[in-house]
Amino acid sequence: EIVLTQSPGTLSLSPGERATLSCRASQSVSSSYLAWYQQKPGQAPRLLIYGASSRATGIPDRFSGSGSGTDFTLTISRLEPEDFAVYYCQQYGSSLPMYTFGQGTKLEIK
Amino acid sequence: QVQLQESGPGLVKPSQTLSLTCTVSGGSISSGGYYWSWIRQHPGKGLEWIGYIYYSGSTYYNPSLKSRVTISVDTSKNQFSLKLSSVTAADTAVYYCATVPAATHVFDYWGQGTLVTVSS
Numbered sequence: 157e158i159v160l161t162q163s164p165g166t167l168s169l170s171p172g173e174r175a176t177l178s179c180r181a182s183q184s185v186s187s188s189y190l191a192w193y194q195q196k197p198g199q200a201p202r203l204l205i206y207g208a209s210s211r212a213t214g215i216p217d218r219f220s221g222s223g224s225g226t227d228f229t230l231t232i233s234r235l236e237p238e239d240f241a242v243y244y245c246q247q248y249g250s251s252l253p254m255y256t257f258g259q260g261t262k263l264e265i266k
Numbered sequence: 267q268v269q270l271q272e273s274g275p276g277l278v279k280p281s282q283t284l285s286l287t288c289t290v291s292g293g294s295i296s297s298g299g300y301y302w303s304w305i306r307q308h309p310g311k312g313l314e315w316i317g318y319i320y321y322s323g324s325t326y327y328n329p330s331l332k333s334r335v336t337i338s339v340d341t342s343k344n345q346f347s348l349k350l351s352s353v354t355a356a357d358t359a360v361y362y363c364a365t366v367p368a369a370t371h372v373f374d375y376w377g378q379g380t381l382v383t384v385s386s
Contacts, residue, residue: 157329191372200362200376201313207370244313248371253326255303255315255371 158182160245160258168266175232177261179245184225189248192221192230195260196241204243205230232263240265268293270363270377278357278384284350288363288377295341296321301366302346303373304337306359314359318366319346353384 159182169175179190187208193201203212205221208228218233232239245258274286288302295302301318308314317327319337327335336349350357360381364373 189371191370193373200364200379201373202376203372203374206372206374212372212374246313246372250371252329253371254328255366255373257313257315259312 157252157254158185158247158249158256160247160256162243162245162258162261164261165259166262166264168264169235170266171235171237173235175230175235175239175263177230177232177243177263179223179228179230179258181226181228181247185228185247186250187224189250190221190223190228191246192219193244193246194239194241195244201244235263237265239263268365268375270365270375272361272363272377272380274380274382276381276383278353278382279386280354280384281352284348284353284357284361284382284384286348286361286363286380286382288346288348290344290346293365295339295344295346299368301368302337302339303364303366304348305362305364305373307362307379308356308359316348316350316361355384358382358384 161180163178190208192205195201209221220231242260242262244260269291271289278284303318304316319325334351339346360379362379363377365375
């Protein structure tokens with residue numbers, strides 16, 4: 157089973173700043189099957205990025221994804237107040253098949 | 267736009283079977299191209315995929331839960347269901363249903379989630 161490790165656990169930033177969130181896999185992941193989600197308290201997760209770098213429908217262009225192999229990054233170029241939330245990465249392993257999530261990064265207001 | 271709504275008991279006794287249903291609107295389970303999935307989130311914790319079903323009835327489950335999980339589909343009602351047997355307090359969680367496009371294998375539409383508490 158592929159394990160996804162997200163860092164940092166908590167990221168404290170101010171509105172307007174740039175956020176860089178990391179997702180590291182225990183073994184190589186297909187870029188086609190790496191996604192990022194945003195979750196706010198009391199809500200279901202919302203898909204942000206799929207295929208490592210493609211924005212989901214309606215997602216602002218301040219959100220971008222990059223990476224390959226075992227290292228992936230979600231970047232929020234300029235934080236808006238509504239961006240403070242928990243972010244999860246997720247991968248799909250076709251050999252099993254199996255879906256796994258990282259443990260999450262909490263983005264909080266500094 | 268596809269909408270999903272979970273329903274079922276919010277309280278289940280230990281050793282009993284947890285049963286939830288997801289009702290789909292705005293799209294047809296029978297149209298193909300999607301896997302219909304269940305995910306759970308323990309209080310204050312991360313996300314755990316439980317399993318999925320295709321409209322044809324084929325299923326795949328998380329190996330860690332496989333012995334206790336059954337997912338079924340009722341295309342006539344546009345619903346799919348989850349049964350988790352022999353529950354313990356460790357199964358207390360918010361349970362979500364979600365759609366998974368077969369092409370991208372991401373969870374693109376989610377229900378609002380339902381909290382199920384296992385307690386006597």
